[in-house]
Amino acid sequence: MIEEEASVFAPAGYLRIAGAALVGIIYASPVIWMILTAFKSRPDALASPPKLFFTPTLEHFWSIFHRVSADGTQIFDTGFGRNMFNSVFICTVSVALALGIGVLAAYGFARLPLRGRGYYMFYILAMRMLPPIALIVPLYFLFRVTGFGGSYTAIILVYTAFNLPFAIWMLRSFLDELHRPIEEAARLDGTPELEVLWKICLPQIRSGVAATAIIAFVFTWNDFLFSVLLTGTDTRTVPVAMTRTMGADAGVDWGVFAAIGTIYLIPILLVAYFLQDQLLRGATFGTVSR
Numbered sequence: 001m002i003e004e005e006a007s008v009f010a011p012a013g014y015l016r017i018a019g020a021a022l023v024g025i026i027y028a029s030p031v032i033w034m035i036l037t038a039f040k041s042r043p044d045a046l047a048s049p050p051k052l053f054f055t056p057t058l059e060h061f062w063s064i065f066h067r068v069s070a071d072g073t074q075i076f077d078t079g080f081g082r083n084m085f086n087s088v089f090i091c092t093v094s095v096a097l098a099l100g101i102g103v104l105a106a107y108g109f110a111r112l113p114l115r116g117r118g119y120y121m122f123y124i125l126a127m128r129m130l131p132p133i134a135l136i137v138p139l140y141f142l143f144r145v146t147g148f149g150g151s152y153t154a155i156i157l158v159y160t161a162f163n164l165p166f167a168i169w170m171l172r173s174f175l176d177e178l179h180r181p182i183e184e185a186a187r188l189d190g191t192p193e194l195e196v197l198w199k200i201c202l203p204q205i206r207s208g209v210a211a212t213a214i215i216a217f218v219f220t221w222n223d224f225l226f227s228v229l230l231t232g233t234d235t236r237t238v239p240v241a242m243t244r245t246m247g248a249d250a251g252v253d254w255g256v257f258a259a260i261g262t263i264y265l266i267p268i269l270l271v272a273y274f275l276q277d278q279l280l281r282g283a284t285f286g287t288v289s290r
Contacts, residue, residue: 031265037258045255060259080260082234083241088267090152090237091220094159095213101160102167103209107197109168110175111183121169128165132225140229150232158226163216170215174208175201210275221268238264 025032037045039056067076109117143154178201186196202209224239231237242260 034258034261037254038262040255042253042255045258060253060255061263063253063256064259064263078241079236080238080241083236083238084263086231086235087221087237087239087264090155090159090235091217093152094156094220095163095216097156097160098163098167098216099171099209099213102164102171102212103197103202105164105168106171106175107193107201110172111193121172124165124168128162132162136225136229139226143230150230150235152235155226155230155235158230159220159223163220166219167212167216170212171205171208174205178204207277214271214275217271218268 038060040054041057044051044054064080067078143149148154183196183200227237228240
């Protein structure tokens with residue numbers, strides 16, 4: 001144990017740490033620069049060469065939530081708070097639905113006798129492989145005709161449908177890694193299949209469910225195409241609201257754009273932080289024999 005600790009702090013160990021830190025800084029540099037730009041004034045944000053030292057300001061964060069009239073006498077609410085709520089609500093509900101349905105479907109494919117299981121799994125995967133741009137037009141007219149255009153129902157159903165194939169494949173792979181003697185013993189005792197799933201299987205694949213939830217949440221959180229065409233004024237999400245910073249006359253307000261990106265990044269960081277242990281276990285699930 002002492003030799004292993006000593007090897008970490010050997011010259012080669014320091015080089016590995018320095019290399020990993022350098023790679024991490026390079027990968028994180030766009031995010032770091034975005035956060036710095038959010039706290040710069042507009043002249044500092046557009047300065048050339050870029051400024052590393054500046055006086056921080058919160059004017060861009062104020063501009064996210066407030067808009068001043070042309071004559072400067074009135075202040076209006078931009079509706080960004082509602083956009084943020086829409087993003088959180090739509091992502092949470094769609095991911096929860098995809099996980100709920102995906103767990104049941106994955107358990108059925110992994111445990112129940114089903115003829116043609118491989119074909120069904122392929123068809124499910126093929127649904128996820130369809131490019132969104134090929135489906136957006138028929139989906140738009142479908143929801144318009146049925147009266148669901150611009151509603152929460154429409155966008156949540158679309159995100160659930162696109163996350164479901166991924167959830168089924170991920171969760172089925174975790175279920176396939178489980179040892180089955182306990183499940184078989186429970187069935188011999190007359191335990192219903194749903195109780196076997198809920199009390200025996202789910203506690204063992206909790207990390208896999210968390211990893212699936214995080215990845216599906218990120219996919220939904222970052223989507224723009226479906227949001228811009230299938231949401232309405234009251235259901236608009238943050239990625240769509242970000243396009244308001246791109247004015248035709250004044251150009252892109254990079255400070256406001258960076259401030260929105262900084263705020264939009266916080267929920268993802270919080271989800272990843274609180275579920276990081278589960279995510280790590282989910283990523284390594286089944287790699288070590290038990």
